[in-house]
Amino acid sequence: MAMDADEIATLIKQTLPDAQVTITDLRGDGDHYAAEVISSEFVGKTRVQQHQMVYESLQGRMGGVLHALALSTSAPSA
């Protein structure tokens, strides 16, 4: 089972509605993606907390059907 890029972006936006999400398919196998997520929800959060918020939006798929998601997160620049 794999995931497609739109499905990942949709899931992230469900919990981070203002997020700008850029997904890159690293290997074309639906299992290895890179994602950049920019959201105001990340303000004041550590990087670990920001990544945990994204993982939670993926509802348990991270490390399962989605083997690898190279993640970079940030709050919008002021």
Add this chain to the structure above:
Amino acid sequence: MTQAAVSADHPVFERIKSEIDEQDVVLFMKGTPVFPQCGFSAAVVQILSQMDVKFKGVNVLDDTDVREGIKHYSNWPTIPQLYVRGEFVGGCDIIREMFENGELQQFLVDKGIQQAS
């Protein structure tokens, strides 16, 4: 939920905690520092070796309970996981990002961890 209650739910937490407390820098990884068995684990091993940081590798492939338990312990769904003085620092992405912008070096200095000058 108290620490005792959490441990009761996850008996492996005691073992994980003892691994984490045993050395200043502990990397839960797939494989060993000499023979990493996953690209992400190998990337963190390489960063730590490049910085000449002494660390202990815990091979989660040897122990399914630890492999799954560590994800609940840190609320982090993937391996590798790096701990410094008992604190979860991050997985491959975060360690690589911190290393590339010099944050990891400063973090280790702040924690009093020996590294290559």
